[in-house]
Amino acid sequence: MAELEWGRRYLMCPPEHFGVLYEINPWMHEEVAVDPDRALAQWEGLRDTLVAAGATVELVHQTAEVPDMVFSANAGIVNASAVGGPQFVPSHFRHAERQGETEQFATWFDDAGWTVDRLPTELDHEGAGDALPFGGVLVSGYRFRSDQQAATHLSRLTGAPVRSVELVDERLYHVDITFCPLSDRHAMGAPMAWDRYGRQVMEALVPEPLWLTDDEALSFCANSVVVGTTVVMPVTPVRVGRQLEAWGFDVVTCDVSEFLKAGGGCRCLTLALDTPLGPGPAGTTGPG
Amino acid sequence: MAVTETYELEGHIVDSLLLAKVLDLVLESGADYRLELVDIGRTATDSSRVVIEITAEDDEHLLRLAEQLQVHGVNPLQHDPAVLEEAATDGVLPTGFHSTTNLATEVNIGGRWVPVVNPEMDCGIVVVPGADGGPAEVRTVPMHRVRAGDQIVVGGLGVRVRAPRAPKGASSFEFMDSDVSSEKPKGLQLTALVERLQAAREAGEKVLVVCGPAVVHTGGAPEVARLVRAGWIDVLFAGNGFATHDIESNVLGTSLGVSVTSGAGTEGGHSNHLRVINEIRGHGSIAAAVEAGYVGGGVMYELTKRGLPFVLGGSIRDDGPLPDTTTDVVAAADRMRELVPGVGVALMLATTLHAIATGNLLPGAVDTWCIDINQAVVTKLADRGSHQARGIVTDVGPFLRQLADQLGA
Structure with missing residues (x-):
């Protein structure tokens, strides 16, 4: 097993204006209040855990009209290995409530000297929330938040081969709640979230999978951040923790319960800035 | 009446099993398909492209299916509309008129494929605008029956001919x-x-x-x-x-x-x-x-x-x-x-x-x-x-x- 070649540099957004102010997924309920102090403490706890595991964290700041910007995973797609310097493809959010985030994130990357490439405006894609690299391909979820066709454009822009996987359970609306790359060979996945074709694709893709039961999947445990051999999890079901440790991972449970009220866990609160996309190693994948 | 439309699907559709899924969905809905073009990428990074002709029992069936397929990235193929030219003289087709075959033919009018009502070889094609903004009627017209002012299809753009399908299964014919x-x-x-x-x-x-x-x-x-x-x-x-x-x-x-x-x-x-x-x-x-x-x-x-x-x-x-x-x-x-x-x-x-x-x-x-x-x-x-x-x-x-x-x- 080799460690993931990415996951040591993150962009995070402190919860300065976070709250459940609208409902755009089954977890959000406006009547459930977020405790701002507790949220900030949890967010700082996550940031400190990542730093302690060996990651660096950069910050982007939100404004009041975009409370969900704390979920920086949805900012866009990062291609750290792009020819000609690091590349960022900003998301197009499906819901009007989050569309204001696009230019705020794009500005941050532009200011930081990244190349910012755009998707066609008519296609939705919610960034790393719906696309994670594994096995030389970009696993891209579609239906609830992202359009399948956006994957084709992402592939064109970044050079990454894409595996499109249809998401079928609205509670697991982003691919990063259903799938977590752990190493070059290991990954967690939630088959309940994928249609039967998607399951076949994922079974073929992951050499050593940890398939989650429905209850485990709905606990959001796949929405974890991996730094080297440390897995930072919002919730750790007993069986899952045991298996990860058996594989040699250090498991850290990081309470982000204030953010779970909005349907987001550890992964959602981070955007890896060091994901290399583009063509995978020769011979690892089939045609088109 | 059975209706046919052409769609395209592009991307990494083979390894993602998207193509298989789309074709399954077509058949499961009771429609039929024919792959007009299959261009499979040679390497993992090449994208693939297929052009699928789908035949459903009626417009509503096709529309429902198309909406379902769109989620998976299947879109109607964009076609150039047919080019029309007005006949200047009775009994004379515009120069460059489209000359017909006797096969089933369709003409693209405003993005819709309209079947030619009466296929006949060696004719021109006249487009008769529908009354009150209704759908246009497309007919073959022998040269001598053209009238000045008729809208005649010129060139090959926006015209497609359907080769007869081989009968399926064993038949006495x-x-x-x-x-x-x-x-x-x-x-x-x-x-x-x-x-x-x-x-x-x-x-x-x-x-x-x-x-x-x-x-x-x-x-x-x-x-x-x-x-x-x-x-x-x-x-x-x-x-x-x-x-x-x-x-x-x-x-x-x-x-x-x-x-x-x-x-x-x-x-x-x-x-x-x-x-x-x-x-x-x-x-x-x-x-x-x-x-x-x-x-x-x-x-x-x-x-x-x-x-x-x-x-x-x-x-x-x-x-x-x-x-x-x-x-x-x-x-x-x-x-x-x-x-x-x-x-x-x-x-x-x-x-x-x-x-x-x-x-x-x-x-x-x-x-x-x-x-x-x-x-x-x-x-x-x-x-x-x-x-x-x-x-x-x-x-x-x-x-x-x-x-x-x-x-x-």
Whole structure:
């Protein structure tokens, strides 16, 4: 097993204006209040855990009209290995409530000297929330938040081969709640979230999978951040923790319960800035 | 009515099993597909592209399916619309007009594929705007019927032709698809034709028969008359000669002066057909002669009695001609065109010129059977664009008797 070649540099957004102010997924309920102090403490706890595991964290700041910007995973797609310097493809959010985030994130990357490439405006894609690299391909979820066709454009822009996987359970609306790359060979996945074709694709893709039961999947445990051999999890079901440790991972449970009220866990609160996309190693994948 | 539209799907669709999923969804919905183009990327990073033609039972079915497929990245293929040009002069197509085939053809008008109502080879295509913003009608138009101001399709953009599909599964017709040959088991060919005519009757398709004078000379005319009487034939195209000899044989018992029963020549027989034509001319029409009791049987008699339409196309060689013969060939062709809609099966019996003339007017979808002792007739027909023609190389007289017997006429 080799460690993931990415996951040591993150962009995070402190919860300065976070709250459940609208409902755009089954977890959000406006009547459930977020405790701002507790949220900030949890967010700082996550940031400190990542730093302690060996990651660096950069910050982007939100404004009041975009409370969900704390979920920086949805900012866009990062291609750290792009020819000609690091590349960022900003998301197009499906819901009007989050569309204001696009230019705020794009500005941050532009200011930081990244190349910012755009998707066609008519296609939705919610960034790393719906696309994670594994096995030389970009696993891209579609239906609830992202359009399948956006994957084709992402592939064109970044050079990454894409595996499109249809998401079928609205509670697991982003691919990063259903799938977590752990190493070059290991990954967690939630088959309940994928249609039967998607399951076949994922079974073929992951050499050593940890398939989650429905209850485990709905606990959001796949929405974890991996730094080297440390897995930072919002919730750790007993069986899952045991298996990860058996594989040699250090498991850290990081309470982000204030953010779970909005349907987001550890992964959602981070955007890896060091994901290399583009063509995978020769011979690892089939045609088109 | 079944509707067909073309879609495309692009990306990493093979490894993602998207293509498999999309095709499964099409079939599960009860629709059918045909892959028009499959361009599979060679490496993992190359994207693939497929063009899928989907046929559903109606517009609503197709629309529902298309909405479902769109989620998976399937979009209607963008086509260039057809280019139209106004005809400047009556009877003259714009230069560069699209010249038609007899195959099912569709024209892209405002992004929608509109089928040509009446496929016919060697015509232009006219687009008639729909009333009150309704859908446009698209028709073939022979050169002489173009009128100044007609919107005519020019060039090949926005026009697509559907090649006939190979029939699926084993069917009794399949063995007929090989080259025309006299060395074929006639019994099997006959059975296939009988089944096709029975299928036409069940489907409410019209059967067109095109007859040459040899049908009468070989003794086949009474069999054609039987078929008309029993309702197996709906419309007849022929020339002055066939009608003349059919009437001659019924009134005088000869065909071109030769006894149809004994095969012997008769005294003064060479003028028999002229005398018959003269009498019919005296009555004013075949129908009037039938009414007056001058004609008491035969193909023309049965058609007239049953009120079935026929067209007798004239030629320079014609004697008389009969008053029913249309000597203006352009008018005759137009009259034939009017009778073509609804025809499902055409039988060309022992005629070269009328078979080719009719073949020129028929849509490629009409099942065309050419029964002739000369195998070159079928070849000629196919060479002139009627690729759908099947041939049975045999003597029409005995063949028609067997056909009428098997159909229980």
